[in-house]
Amino acid sequence: MDPLTDLLDGVRARTAAFCQAVLEPPWGLRIADGAALAFATVLRGHAWVVPDDGEPRRLEVGDVAVVKGPDHYTVADSPGTVPDIVVHEGNRLTAVDGTDLTAALRLGPRTSGRTPDGSAILASGTYQVTSDVTGKLLDALPPVLVVPAAEVQGPVMRLLLEEVDRDGPGQQVVLDRLLDIALVATLRAWFARAEAGAPGWYGAFNDPVAGPALRALHDDPAHPWTVASLAAHVGCSRAALARRFTAAVGETPMAYLTAWRIALAADLLRSTDRTIESIAREVGYSNAFALSVAFKRLRGLSPKQFRDRPRAVASTG
Incomplete structure (x- = not known):
């Protein structure tokens, strides 16, 4: 996708x-x-x-x-x-x-x-x-x-x-x-x-290296991706993947993956009553603690605090 x-x-x-x-x-x-x-x-x-x-x-x-x-x-x-x-x-x-x-x-x-x-x-x-x-x-x-x-x-x-x-x-x-x-x-x-001024993720779709990497991250965000495994999936070296992806998208593959996982987790926190533990595993974290650390680093609040706050218009900011 x-x-x-x-x-x-x-x-x-x-x-x-x-x-x-x-x-x-x-x-x-x-x-x-x-x-x-x-x-x-x-x-x-x-x-x-x-x-x-x-x-x-x-x-x-x-x-x-x-x-x-x-x-x-x-x-x-x-x-x-x-x-x-x-x-x-x-x-x-x-x-x-x-x-x-x-x-x-x-x-x-x-x-x-x-x-x-x-x-x-x-x-x-x-x-x-x-x-x-x-x-x-x-x-x-x-x-x-x-x-x-x-x-x-x-x-x-x-x-x-x-x-x-x-x-x-x-x-x-x-x-x-x-x-x-x-x-x-x-x-x-x-x-x-x-x-x-199309965003990097849009233009990168047609890049022969960054495009397949983006599709892989979107198709299976819970997979335990590393730069090495993503490069192997795409069929290039780690250095080539890191260079092409960052140039095309504007951030490293792992930074993009983290932000994508956190956005998916945020939607699940808003739209379901599932436990933080189960959400963590669905989006690619080993447990609730690992998700909480990443979530707080990117969003400035814990998953529980995010779930409890009033809903607002979506924004990645």
Whole structure:
């Protein structure tokens, strides 16, 4: 398995909040749903994504934006337009004063607006993310990224938009899966751009030495890997592996493995009631003590302290 596949596993859409808004200038939406990741594309007209702390980004028809949360931000017809509608979790809509507008603005099963003939249509979907594994992906993304329409590959966008206003059996599952594919296609297109500054683990996938080593670490993180055994698996010397892996990924093979194991352990601590001992063995440590030492060194707190703290948006920081 490749790193991007593993890191995307935690952002799979489940009951995806996907919808479209039909708008007429001047319009402004204050996005306050707290989602860890949002996906938006313009179907008609144009839109500006305006972070509270960052440069506004313009979207033309077919362009796709991915916005990293959970901070609130604005989407509007112009960077200077003051929002008059607030979008909350679950696509609940209110006026700025808190008056609920969800029912009043509903035009279809997943479409909202004051008129069906607005000059701008914006489609969007959101993801709630709690996976530490996925935090490594989020850390590699800017607050707002935009991929031009010409670079978003495949028919998935057309299929996704055709499904928005349908309400047949299994509709939610169809939307979830299509949104997943659309996000993957967008991120692949983004990382292929020179401006993206793709992280080492992404670019290293195609390296003839670092790539197979990365796949081995992701396929079997609990294996008692050493530089020597990993080099033998790849078919090169220890020195060659250490040199190529570090140059491509940005850290040594064992440092990467440790961080990967700790991220996997963090997800298990959050999502299960399993003992620390059993989690330790699953991710490649001989016992709970060994996991605790490594965990505290990287995260600054013990596995028990990590499990007991309130949950937050995933981050590898």
